[in-house]
Amino acid sequence: MRFFNRVTLQTPESVELEFTLAGIGNRAYALLIDYLVWGLLLLGFFITWATFSSQLLEAIENLVGTNRQLELWLVAIQLLISFFIYVGYFVVFETLWQGQTPGKRFAKIRVICDDGKPLRLQQSTLRSLLRPVDDFFFLGVFFIVLGKREKRLGDLVAGTLVIQEEQAVASSSFPVSKEAETLATQLLIDADFSGMLPEDFAVIREYLQRRAAMIPAARAELSRQLAHQSKDVIALEKVPKGVTANQFLEAVYLAYQRQSSNL
């Protein structure tokens, strides 16, 4: 089944871009973290404001006597600043970081415009202004869950999409044994790598990268299976003697790398 919800955009230059939509899980996760950070910011602001305003009131009292008007003004300003922090948190981060807030950065998702362009100030503001409706009446969740392009009210009004970031292929960090190095040179001579596709290489690489976290018994079985399959793919007649499945796979990995860099 298709694991991910993919969407294709046509840019104005008629280039087709394919993105994976973020999905409700990532967005809920990002929102949780955002609310935590924003909550801490707001808490910090309240504490600072409380100390500031109490000092100010005391000072004014000593000068002119109690002033109800001033207290009300201070409360009003506090509410206004809180609102600005609420909207501003999302607007500032999304505009400066090209569609990411701290929570979205953690969940590896990003807001973009409908046509693939990066987010601008107007759209970010529209999204943030509609956020109270989306978050407090849970309308956002329903719209995202039921919609085709997972747009909540803010997205619909601002014309934005939330996509997953493309995963950069991390550089490999697994150890390669010495026997594999020697075997690789031998394999380049003996075996035929023309039948091996990049996808096969990706699978072997993924196995080598992740094998440390696997249950030993399962890892042994899997390495044997993959070794057999690789042997067939590179049309090798006989398995070299005294070579474990793991070493064989490492050798295939190295040999394919060298061969494709030579081409």
Added chain:
Amino acid sequence: MSMNPSSRQPITPLSVGNVVSTGLRLYRSHLKPYFSVAVFATLWIVLPILLIIPFVFLFVTQTLGLSALWLIIPLWLVIFLYCFSQYLTNSALISRLSFGELIDKPETVNIGRGQLNGRNWSFLFQGIVVGILLFSFYIICGIISFVIAGILGVALTFVNPIFGTIVSVVISVSIILLGMSWFYSRLWLAEVILAVEEGSQVIPSIGRSWELTQTSAFRIQGIFLVTFLVTLPIVIITGYLPQIPLFSMEQGSAIYLTVYILSLVLSFFGGAVTMPFWQAIKAVVYYDVRSRREGLGLQLRDWQSP
């Protein structure tokens, strides 16, 4: 990774958010079968509750004497256990169906049910064992949190009594919450293992769940949290909102009773709506954990098989 055709399973492990999103996609694309199995399961669990009503009625109208209680209560208990086992089997069925979809070997509801049919007592036994384990761990957590919170509370009372109480309450609640969710996340997959893996038995399946989740406990706790948040609107609408009118009504009146029954029905309905979501996510977590720990899905393209 952009070279992978989109119809292929991903070979990299899934993140917390992606697990929840995949579970939702599974549920949305199989709404009718999963929801009907969930409704079926909910009806099974409602049945013993409904049965209490005629028993109570008969008892109250003196048709049955006190001595009949010795027969009725064990009888009801057996019925309840049977219905609960059917509830557990049906909810496990949803996980089994979801997993079949994930590995591209889909089953129909009837075939899946046929596979699980004789084993409902195993599911009940497993549920009881897991429940006992959870309860024991809860006792341990409680003792630990009591000790730690007690020490902290006494120490901080010298600083500020109110602050000390708040801190000790927060700490004890956190220890219990985090500890219980950690422990539960390790045992969570036992149901799927029993439903999916051929020849699995109750106790080994619990051990296997423990082993498979060894490196993933924190992630699963995160998945619990996110799923809880996503289902929160439905839980509030079907579980808590209908109870609000009850506050303004007087107890025992006819309208109070009708609204109460309606709210009960609505909360059961909400449970049936969210159950396939949780079960599908359970299957996705099982798939992901097997992929991380056993390399499920890591195969070179097979040219022999069709």
